[in-house]
Amino acid sequence: MRLPELYVHVGAARHFLAWELPHLAKYFHLVEKPSWNASLLAFGPDVIRSGASLPASHRFLTQFPGFGHNPLHDLAVRQQDLDVFDRCYERVFVNPGPLQIAYASSDRVTLFPVSIDVRLIDVQRNRSRERIASLLHVSSRTAQKDWRRSAAVMKKTGIPYEVFPPLDEAELIRRGRRSQRRAAWLRALGVKSARALPLGYVSHRETIRKYREYDGFVHIARDVRHPTMIDGKYTASLMEAALTGAIVFWHDTLGLGNDFETIFDAPASTHDAAEYIHQVRSSLNVRAHSRATAEEMKERADPGRSVAVRAHAMLEVIE
Known part of the structure; x- marks a missing residue:
């Protein structure tokens, strides 16, 4: 049985997508480019609008808190999101929590369980x-x-x-510099994916x-x-x-x-x-x-x- 094609559109949330992709592949044939013959799953708050503009046979959105996007308290952002949902997405998936409250008026919203790696x-x-x-x-x-x-x-x-x-700013800076040195060392060894952690992490x-x-x-x-x-x-x-x-x-x-x-x-x-x-x-x-x-x-x-x-x-x- 041939699995339906799915293009996953992701931006800054690629890290969170990584542990879900193997499971998505059980249900869909994952493709590398969007097209009118494939469904589209936009993944993350930073791709709500860009995902809405791409070709797709069906459009879905997995939305979660973060990325400077707050529809719970910013009512203008909330209304913009709801308008995009109505025009462009057939299902919008959110975890129980603040987005459940913010998007309560939309019939496109479906709750799904929160997960970690x-x-x-x-x-x-x-x-x-x-x-x-x-x-x-x-x-x-x-x-x-x-x-x-x-x-x-x-x-x-x-x-x-x-x-x-730790809260100590000097310690955070030391950790940040150590992470940068380690990432540079790994890249010099050919590990292209090596990245320094953001300050405070x-x-x-x-x-x-x-x-x-x-x-x-x-x-x-x-x-x-x-x-x-x-x-x-x-x-x-x-x-x-x-x-x-x-x-x-x-x-x-x-x-x-x-x-x-x-x-x-x-x-x-x-x-x-x-x-x-x-x-x-x-x-x-x-x-x-x-x-x-x-x-x-x-x-x-x-x-x-x-x-x-x-x-x-x-x-x-x-x-």
Whole structure:
């Protein structure tokens, strides 16, 4: 049976597409150029409009938060997006979260499960946590991040904690220069794809080591209502930490409910959240919950599961 042709139109989100392509290839024959004989999947907020102008037999869009695109708070951007959806796309896929709210009026929108690259973390190497004796928060320093709230919560618990990557500007610069030197060295050896990490970021390998080092992960944020920057309902860092078996404390920022049974939904108040962490800490079977957290995240964040939801919806339109 010949698979239907699909052209994937992607810009800055190529990194996120990488772990989904093998799964898309199970449902579609992926082609290198757009044409009127192939369906088109625009992937990411930066290609909404360019994807709408390309030839295609059917057009679809996978949309997610980021890239300086905030239809939740910028109503002009929201209306522009909705107009493009109505004119050009047959299905628009979004994760549960802020875009679900922003695009609620569109009949083109279909929800799909959020995913991460589960291959990055070998769950067989996980350390089942025995107690919650240390806490970690991981995020970039971009404007929409309410990382100071997580830091304040962790400090108020009195439990040893860390905010990662480090806040020290000199240290960030040192890390950035080291990454640039390493990328230049690899390119000199013929590794053409070697790139330096953006300032404020560290390698995934180093970040995963940090997840494994700590017992608990804290991401308690309010909506800072930044005009252009926006976060998803769950951050990739939170989901990756859960995949290592960390005990995760999160806040339902937008009041949409918790999609995970093993993630703890803490209050937004820094005092109340710190008290909540201690309540959980005093009564939880940490070892069993650590294992359950990793197992749930491995199943629920699997990109194959996420792609399947979208692929079946696309095939319903195509066929």
